Amino acid sequence: xxxxxxxxxxxxxxxxxxxxxxxxxxxxxxxxxxxxxxxxxxxxxxxxxxxxxxxxxxxxxxxxxxxxxxxxxxxxxxxxxxxxxxxxxxxxxxxxxxxxxxxxxxxxxxxxxxxxxxxxxxxxxxxxxxxxxxxxxxxxxxxxxxxxxxxxxxxxxxxxxxxxxxxxxxxxxxxxxxxxxxxxxxxxxxxxxxxxxxxxxxxxxxxxxxxxxxxxxxxxxxxxxxxxxxxxxxxxxxxxxxxxxxxxxxxxxxxxxxxxxxxxxxxxxxxxxxxxxxxxxxxxxxxxxxxxxxxxxxxxxxxxxxxxxxxxxxxxxxxxxxxxxxxxxxxxxxxxxxxxxxxxxxxxxxxxxxxxxx
Amino acid sequence: xxxxxxxxxxxxxxxxxxxxxxxxxxxxxxxxxxxxxxxxxxxxxxxxxxxxxxxxxxxxxxxxxxxxxxxxxxxxxxxxxxxxxxxxxxxxxxxxxxxxxxxxxxxxxxxxxxxxxxxxxxxxxxxxxxxxxxxxxxxxxxxxxxxxxxxxxxxxxxxxxxxxxxxxxxxxxxxxxxxxxxxxxxxxxxxxxxxxxxxxxxxxxxxxxxxxxxxxxxxxxxxxxxxxxxxxxxxxxxxxxxxxxxxxxxxxxxxxxxxxxxxxxxxxxxxxxxxxxxxxxxxxxxxxxxxxxxxxxxxxxxxxxxxxxxx
Amino acid sequence: xxxxxxxxxxxxxxxxxxxxxxxxxxxxxxxxxxxxxxxxxxxxxxxxxxxxxxxxxxxxxxxxxxxxxxxxxxxxxxxxxxxxxxxxxxxxxxxxxxxxxxxxxxxxxxxxxxxxxxxxxxxxxxxxxxxxxxxxxxxxxxxxxxxxxxxxxxxxxxxxxxxxxxxxxxxxxxxxxxxxxxxxxxxxxxxxxxxxxxxxxxxxxxxxxxxxxxxxxxxxxxxxxxxxxxxxxxxxxxxxxxxxxxxxxxxxxxxxxxxxxx
Numbered sequence: 001x002x003x004x005x006x007x008x009x010x011x012x013x014x015x016x017x018x019x020x021x022x023x024x025x026x027x028x029x030x031x032x033x034x035x036x037x038x039x040x041x042x043x044x045x046x047x048x049x050x051x052x053x054x055x056x057x058x059x060x061x062x063x064x065x066x067x068x069x070x071x072x073x074x075x076x077x078x079x080x081x082x083x084x085x086x087x088x089x090x091x092x093x094x095x096x097x098x099x100x101x102x103x104x105x106x107x108x109x110x111x112x113x114x115x116x117x118x119x120x121x122x123x124x125x126x127x128x129x130x131x132x133x134x135x136x137x138x139x140x141x142x143x144x145x146x147x148x149x150x151x152x153x154x155x156x157x158x159x160x161x162x163x164x165x166x167x168x169x170x171x172x173x174x175x176x177x178x179x180x181x182x183x184x185x186x187x188x189x190x191x192x193x194x195x196x197x198x199x200x201x202x203x204x205x206x207x208x209x210x211x212x213x214x215x216x217x218x219x220x221x222x223x224x225x226x227x228x229x230x231x232x233x234x235x236x237x238x239x240x241x242x243x244x245x246x247x248x249x250x251x252x253x254x255x256x257x258x259x260x261x262x263x264x265x266x267x268x269x270x271x272x273x274x275x276x277x278x279x280x281x282x283x284x285x286x287x288x289x290x291x292x293x294x295x296x297x298x299x300x301x302x303x304x305x306x307x308x309x310x311x312x313x314x315x316x317x318x319x320x321x322x323x324x325x326x327x328x329x330x331x332x333x334x335x336x337x338x339x340x341x342x343x344x345x346x347x348x349x350x351x352x353x354x355x356x357x358x
Numbered sequence: 359x360x361x362x363x364x365x366x367x368x369x370x371x372x373x374x375x376x377x378x379x380x381x382x383x384x385x386x387x388x389x390x391x392x393x394x395x396x397x398x399x400x401x402x403x404x405x406x407x408x409x410x411x412x413x414x415x416x417x418x419x420x421x422x423x424x425x426x427x428x429x430x431x432x433x434x435x436x437x438x439x440x441x442x443x444x445x446x447x448x449x450x451x452x453x454x455x456x457x458x459x460x461x462x463x464x465x466x467x468x469x470x471x472x473x474x475x476x477x478x479x480x481x482x483x484x485x486x487x488x489x490x491x492x493x494x495x496x497x498x499x500x501x502x503x504x505x506x507x508x509x510x511x512x513x514x515x516x517x518x519x520x521x522x523x524x525x526x527x528x529x530x531x532x533x534x535x536x537x538x539x540x541x542x543x544x545x546x547x548x549x550x551x552x553x554x555x556x557x558x559x560x561x562x563x564x565x566x567x568x569x570x571x572x573x574x575x576x577x578x579x580x581x582x583x584x585x586x587x588x589x590x591x592x593x594x595x596x597x598x599x600x601x602x603x604x605x606x607x608x609x610x611x612x613x614x615x616x617x618x619x620x621x622x623x624x625x626x627x628x629x630x631x632x633x634x635x636x637x638x639x640x641x642x643x644x645x646x647x648x649x650x651x652x653x654x655x656x657x658x659x660x661x662x663x664x665x666x667x668x669x
Numbered sequence: 670x671x672x673x674x675x676x677x678x679x680x681x682x683x684x685x686x687x688x689x690x691x692x693x694x695x696x697x698x699x700x701x702x703x704x705x706x707x708x709x710x711x712x713x714x715x716x717x718x719x720x721x722x723x724x725x726x727x728x729x730x731x732x733x734x735x736x737x738x739x740x741x742x743x744x745x746x747x748x749x750x751x752x753x754x755x756x757x758x759x760x761x762x763x764x765x766x767x768x769x770x771x772x773x774x775x776x777x778x779x780x781x782x783x784x785x786x787x788x789x790x791x792x793x794x795x796x797x798x799x800x801x802x803x804x805x806x807x808x809x810x811x812x813x814x815x816x817x818x819x820x821x822x823x824x825x826x827x828x829x830x831x832x833x834x835x836x837x838x839x840x841x842x843x844x845x846x847x848x849x850x851x852x853x854x855x856x857x858x859x860x861x862x863x864x865x866x867x868x869x870x871x872x873x874x875x876x877x878x879x880x881x882x883x884x885x886x887x888x889x890x891x892x893x894x895x896x897x898x899x900x901x902x903x904x905x906x907x908x909x910x911x912x913x914x915x916x917x918x919x920x921x922x923x924x925x926x927x928x929x930x931x
Contacts, residue, residue, distance in 0.1 A: 206801055225781070326477060
């Protein structure tokens with residue numbers, strides 16, 4: 001009975017077009033963001049921050065990026081890892097060449113580099129669609145990873161192409177490098193993902209989002225109302241790759257500390273794709289839910305037998321994990337093919353009416 | 359100038375001056391290509407009949423090979439193990455139809471694609487749980503040694519594998535062209551509703567294509583496993599099949615075969631003759647770039663028909 | 670709405686031909702549409718009506734002949750270019766954006782009127798936000814006009830067929846077109862829905878002065894609402910004129926009844 005919109009009248013179109021038109025939603029979201037900024041850095045353990053929350057935030061950012069491209073603009077991409085690698089290597093090159101530049105600025109500029117590369121590999125999308133395009137993006141994935149591995153210049157001639165995040169500060173606080181504390185890195189990752197999620201939401205509810213979805217839902221009808229397919233798809237590739245690039249830079253600088261090209265291989269492309277799919281195509285919230293699912297389920301499965309007092313051989317546990325993971329994907333698809341975000345929406349609808357059935 | 363020479367002239371000079379080596383590279387390419395063809399064939403069969411892009415095809419290859427090796431390790435003679443493995447793959451097809459495809463019937467393609475991703479994980483875990491995850495030798499009784507024909511080294515194992523693959527493809531072709539079920543399958547591929555309206559049960563068709571794809575997976579698994587051992591990397595064959603599908607088209611059986619050969623040969627030639635120019639290891643991405651370049655000129659694939667979009 | 674002065678035609682299709690393989694879909698078809706007119710294009714199935722509309726909206730390009738709009742040659746433009754000229758259309762088998770709400774579907778009709786940079790839009794401030802609100806206000810007027818207020822927030826894919834057709838019309842109207850092409854706007858509708866749709870088409874023509882060319886099979890409707898009727902048969906235009914004249918035309922009766930007229 002608490003979750004009601006009765007009595008909340010919208011008197012302007014602005015109020016009706018708002019991201020959270022219902023007052024209760026606004027309160028809950030505001031509280032959640034505040035809690036995310038305050039609780040984990042103060043109360044969370046090093047393990048939770050480092051092994052769970054930081055990767056969760058970074059993957060969420062990449063998932064939002066891919067969701068813009070695949071979920072909103074309808075262009076299936078398997079090149080996420082490649083675009084993330086561009087961001088990571090660009091950030092490394094820039095910050096080692098210009099150590100005085102603020103690391104946040106470095107992240108953003110690296111995102112621009114990734115966007116440029118994304119535009120280039122988005123060009124085939126004019127002529128090819130669907131799974132064919134997915135294969136074209138695989139070309140990006142394999143070629144880029146190979147390039148960073150082969151050309152030693154990208155890793156400043158380190159052996160096996162390893163890049164290591166040098167120590168950098170923001171407002172006098174160390175946020176990258178071995179000295180940086182987990183709470184500091186967490187806050188940077190959280191700030192970026194909140195801002196970029198908001199920006200993504202703004203994009204998809206306006207002119208650009210509508211032209212993306214138009215191309216996705218019915219490209220012929222989209223053209224007839226004046227949407228130019230190439231320009232629209234390339235914009236999606238560019239912006240999506242920007243997000244992935246920033247996430248890639250963060251992955252090395254805020255999470256791994258140092259990484260080889262292996263960190264960006266095809267597995268991560270699939271991982272991000274699964275997050276988008278499980279969370280819900282065409283949903284910003286879904287990107288977070290999907291990332292949480294992919295990060296948390298394996299952790300839960302690893303710890304569950306332990307908590308129950310069972311001792312399971314490591315190999316068997318890994319296999320059972322895979323089976324449960326695959327089984328859960330199937331289960332969710334059969335229960336609700338449109339992802340966790342839709343389940344959430346349905347739950348909210350039910351709550352609005354509760355305790356009445358209709 | 360010297361770069362142009364290195365790219366456009368030197369490789370061909372190398373080929374001409376060492377013809378025996380060139381033929382060996384070519385044969386290696388053909389062998390790898392046949393493997394890709396077999397995996398691509400599994401994709402095409404399922405895609406044609408049910409419109410499902412089966413991401414789990416690579417894992418099906420792994421699963422089939424693991425099952426076969428597992429049975430042989432437990433003392434089953436090769437023919438018995440083979441028959442049992444076929445039975446397992448057919449049972450798997452039934453299970454997939456019942457548990458995955460039927461609840462998702464009439465969903466969008468992307469959702470079925472995702473379901474096969476889930477299936478991919480499940481099968482990988484299941485296969486390794488049943489049979490163990492370590493690399494296994496698969497001994498099918500043909501020695502991994504070579505003999506010389508006109509100065510060219512030919513590997514016995516590769517040769518027998520190639521012959522088996524060719525036979526299998528021929529059998530499949532006959533199956534599709536001559537048998538009642540084969541014709542029914544093609545009818546379903548052309549038009550689901552029309553097939554239903556003349557009384558071809560979709561359920562049965564799906565079970566059959568998945569079973570056939572499973573049997574093709576056994577063939578691919580046996581050949582690849584005999585050569586390089588049965589291990590997780592087998593499932594990555596699926597990725598290699600993608601550029602093959604691009605070349606051949608998603609719905610064409612001859613396209614899958616020819617596409618596989620082109621990719622296999624192109625990849626080997628590229629790696630041996632042009633790879634050193636850029637530091638090697640181009641095998642990973644060369645096929646994709648080849649497929650991409652091809653797509654820009656012929657988006658419908660080698661044998662695909664040009665689709666006129668109706669408004 | 671046609672005023673007395675003999676204005677230049679808004680749309681001139683001059684002797685265009687389209688071929689699909691061996692099939693001549695259109696051969697030397699001409700059509701003129703005056704500003705403010707409602708022109709109906711009729712003909713048996715496969716006569717080339719939709720092909721003609723597709724040529725005008727830039728999907729197909731004729732291998733001979735010219736198309737002029739507002740006095741300028743535009744035979745070889747792409748669909749988005751055609752949209753920019755002020756031509757909007759609907760499709761025979763409704764082509765809505767199924768994953769979007771009705772409101773968003775209609776808002777896409779305003780895309781060409783919107784300007785801005787993605788940076789401002791990502792921030793959702795200043796001109797970007799103001800622009801959203803202005804266009805929302807315009808779209809609300811169309812929603813009122815077509816009486817679809819109640820389904821604003823419904824996902825377009827979940828609507829019944831008749832309403833989908835209406836939403837598609839709304840999307841086309843949102844673009845404030847000079848010329849509106851309607852491909853069978855009343856196909857598959859019941860009598861009531863047809864009456865509504867007729868009313869909307871006439872209202873659009875009279876209130877906004879929009880020129881309309883439509884394909885329709887229902888003869889009663891065609892005769893009632895159109896100023897002029899063009900008849901196609903096997904890719905050839907066999908008649909063109911006032912509804913009453915066309916109805917008496919022996920060639921037209923032949924085409925429809927399939928009998929030879931002596």
